[in-house]
Each structure stands twice: as structure tokens, then as C-alpha cells.
Amino acid sequence: xxxxxxxxxxxxxxxxxxxxxxxxxxxxxxxxxxxxxxxxxxxxxxxxxxxxxxxxxxxxxxxxxxxxxxxxxxxxxxxxxxxxxxxxxxxxxxxxxxxxxxxxxxxxxxxxxxxxxxxxxxxxxx
Numbered sequence: 001x002x003x004x005x006x007x008x009x010x011x012x013x014x015x016x017x018x019x020x021x022x023x024x025x026x027x028x029x030x031x032x033x034x035x036x037x038x039x040x041x042x043x044x045x046x047x048x049x050x051x052x053x054x055x056x057x058x059x060x061x062x063x064x065x066x067x068x069x070x071x072x073x074x075x076x077x078x079x080x081x082x083x084x085x086x087x088x089x090x091x092x093x094x095x096x097x098x099x100x101x102x103x104x105x106x107x108x109x110x111x112x113x114x115x116x117x118x119x120x121x122x123x124x125x126x
């Protein structure tokens with residue numbers, strides 16, 4: 001699978017500032033930019049254009065989202081995270097189920113956004 005091109009066009013230092021600002025100040029331009037990026041990722045992963053992402057399309061969504069911090073060296077590649085494809089699939093299923101609060105088999109943008117913001121904020125706190 002090819003990795004999407006990093007469209008953030010920021011230096012490593014600017015990226016860190018941007019992410020911290022985006023997660024700490026929801027009225028900032030940085031938050032608006034991050035929101036738009038998360039929305040575009042979600043729409044790109046919505047393969048049948050129903051406003052939802054299925055469990056089958058979820059891995060694509062995570063791959064798109066992970067490509068940005070990976071481009072800056074802040075997230076490991078899948079082969080460093082998971083020993084096997086089964087381990088990766090199990091981890092992604094667990095992640096999907098943590099977002100699919102109503103157990104519908106799909107996630108909404110709101111569920112994706114809430115999870116992403118919490119995940120990003122937790123990562124930047126360390």
C-alpha cells in the first residue's frame with residue numbers, strides 16, 4: 001500500500017506546535033485545519049459515500065491518519081508495531097470497536113473525530 005503524501009507542509013517543529021495548538025485551542029486556526037484534515041481522511045475512507053466508515057474500510061482510515069506523524073518520525077511503521085498481520089487486524093478491530101460506541105458496525109465522523117482528538121492529545125502529552 002502506498003503512503004499518502006504529507007500535505008501538511010510544515011517543519012517538524014511547526015508540526016509539533018500545530019498539533020499542540022490544534023488539540024488545546026478548539027477556536028484556533030490550527031484546530032480548524034486539523035478538523036478539515038480529519039474530515040478529508042474520513043471522506044476518503046468512506047468507500048460507499050454514505051457518511052460512515054465500515055470496519056472493512058477502517059484500516060485504510062488509520063493508514064491515512066498515521067501517515068502524517070510517520071512522515072515526521074513520530075509514529076512507527078506497522079511492521080514495528082505488529083509482529084503479524086493477524087496482530088495488526090486484532091489491534092485495528094479493538095480500536096474500531098472502541099469508537100463504535102453504538103455497536104452498529106460503522107463509525108460516524110463524530111466518533112472518528114472524538115477518538116482522534118483524544119488520541120492526538122494523549123500522544124502530545126508524553
